[in-house]
Amino acid sequence: MATFHTARPASTALRLERIGAAVIRYGLALVVVWIGALKFAAYEAAAIEGLVTNSPLLSWMYGIASVPTVAAVIGVGEIVLGVLIAVRHVAPRVSAVGSVGAILMFLTTLSFMLSTPGVWQADYGFPFLSGAGQFLVKDLILLGAAIWTAGDSLEAASVRKGAR
Numbered sequence: 001m002a003t004f005h006t007a008r009p010a011s012t013a014l015r016l017e018r019i020g021a022a023v024i025r026y027g028l029a030l031v032v033v034w035i036g037a038l039k040f041a042a043y044e045a046a047a048i049e050g051l052v053t054n055s056p057l058l059s060w061m062y063g064i065a066s067v068p069t070v071a072a073v074i075g076v077g078e079i080v081l082g083v084l085i086a087v088r089h090v091a092p093r094v095s096a097v098g099s100v101g102a103i104l105m106f107l108t109t110l111s112f113m114l115s116t117p118g119v120w121q122a123d124y125g126f127p128f129l130s131g132a133g134q135f136l137v138k139d140l141i142l143l144g145a146a147i148w149t150a151g152d153s154l155e156a157a158s159v160r161k162g163a164r
Helices: 012-038 042-053 059-063 067-086 092-115 131-137 139-163
Strands: none
Touching: 012 067, 012 092, 012 139, 042 059, 042 067, 059 067, 067 092, 092 131, 092 139, 131 139
16 A cells, blocks of 8 residues: 655644744844833833943943933844844845844843842842842843844844755
8 A cells, every 4th residue: 555645734842842932032123112111101211220330341430421311222132133133034144133233132131130139039149039130030031032032033134045
């Protein structure tokens, strides 16, 4: 008896992988845009002041601009990165640039764990995180998402280039 191999619908695993990839990419883009937009609110500008003030990478910004202006500049940068990440299906190289920018952004925010007083729970130290530390540590998973979107976008760009 002859068997015929027909195209099978995508497996559940493949469908879940595709859904997960979409959630990672567009969830990352949405979170980055959303957090960037919040930088225009006075409460958020005040909330990041201690992080930026204590950062060896960013503290210089308050020497040339006010707290709301620094927050707005950071917010614009975040919004731009989020939009760039989201354009992968139209412009994968551009999306890769946004993802690399997000990688740098998350590495910067993770560095706050080393430079910001109060990140570790008083009287306990490492590995006991305070509220500020818990707020920052989530950027580790966002960093992973940005690394994945960078690789995915670069792969899509190379496939597109090869198709020409």
